[in-house]
Amino acid sequence: MVAQPQQKPILISGGGLSALLLARSLLRSNIPFLVFERDASISFRAQGYRLRLSNEGLDAVEAVLGPEGFAKFYDACGKTGGAGFAAVDPLTGENLGTEHSTVRREGLSSRDGKVIGIARGTMRSLFIEGCEEFVRWRHHVTGYELTDGGVRAIFADGSKSVEGSMLIGGEGIKSQVAKQLSGGKLKVYDLGARGIHGQASTTAFKALGEGVFRAVDETSHPEGRVFLITNVRAGDMDDPNVDFGWTIGGSAGVIKAPNDDYTIIGKQAADIARGLTKLWHPRVRSLIDNMRDDDAAFWKITCSSPDGVPEWPNEPRVTVIGDAVHAMTPAGGNGANTAMRDSALLGRLLAEAGGFKEGVTAEYEKVMRVYASEAVKKSFSTAEVSYSAVINESTATI
DSSP: OOOOOOOEEEEEEOSSSSHHHHHHHHTTTTTOOOOOOOOSSSTTOOOOOEEEEEEHHHHHHHHHHHHHHHHHHHSSEEEESSSSEEEEEETTTTESSSSSSSSSOOOOOOOOGGGEOOEEEEEEEETTTTGGGGGSSSSEEEEEEEEEEEEEEETTTOOOOOOOEEEOSOOOOOOOOHHHTTTTTOOEEEEEEEEEEEEEEEEGTTTTOOOOEEEESSSOOOOOOOEEEEEEEEGGGOHHHEEEEEEEEOTTTTTGGGGGOTTOHHHHHHHEEEEHTTSOOOOHHHHTBBBBBOOOOEEEEEETTTTTTOOOOOTTTEEEEETTTTOOOOOGOHHHHHHHHHHHHHHHHHHHHHHHOOHHHHHHHHHHHHHHHHHHHHHHHHHHHHHHOOOTTTOBBB
């Protein structure tokens, strides 16, 4: 019997949510793959705001993980009652209700009539299960080269990967694969707005009660507004060993990191958050005053063009997923859910094809452009209202 040639692996650039969920899909389909991630380990960037999962996001995760894997995933998610945001006046601590002008009119609940949320770090840990031996840490992908029969990833030190059958760029908003593939058409705009996210024990949240809360301070800062969003889950509220997360955002110019360094984590970020909220009522300020300093981190508010995902000449062996192709503001909670859809869609097409096949990336990009363009537009339009986001010819790109 003639031995069959060994199938070349699918190369995945980045170890974020969409990349790891795609890897998990390939694992279930017995398609060889390798993941290249610039960080030293999965715990290198543990900070991150909690993600709300839509029905579409949950359906995508379930399609990839299967019944058993999804049951474990869903069990790890927090479930909060209430269908939408409730407004709180941060200066008086007064409940303003769900119809107040500072509250976005959007349904938050998904399965079982609950708001489903999970920490980024928890998601990554669950998605990577079974894939660990195929992840190559400390490998920063800066581009790729096509070969006669495949593709190689190029790393920051000038070395190259083994030859793969395909390369999937999933390394986030600074993706060099996306830039090369699209000829610079894929751009991410820096909206100027900034945020800080952090965590505190449940005891700091008790005065709020259960729900998804939004507090907007329009008057304390001459540069613009500051807002806070948090999710308080009744099922965990009485366990002081559980932390709840919150995120603070500010319009452009309000939140400034030392030396404009937004990679800073820890006490410096925590102290700035406390300074921004020093005039707030104790009912709300308790979340910030009692934060765990080590968990505080900055984040930039960025977005792809609200005109939609652009067209570029299709390359059968290379495509992009997640924030690499459609970065979104946190407004509307669309980014991660859309990324999950990418992973499920591309994973399904690859499973049906048995791996690389002409036409797979073209079909994926055709379908993805429709739902991703809609999601980016929705996210940006919400950000226009929430923190006066603007994208025009003078808006900086990253």
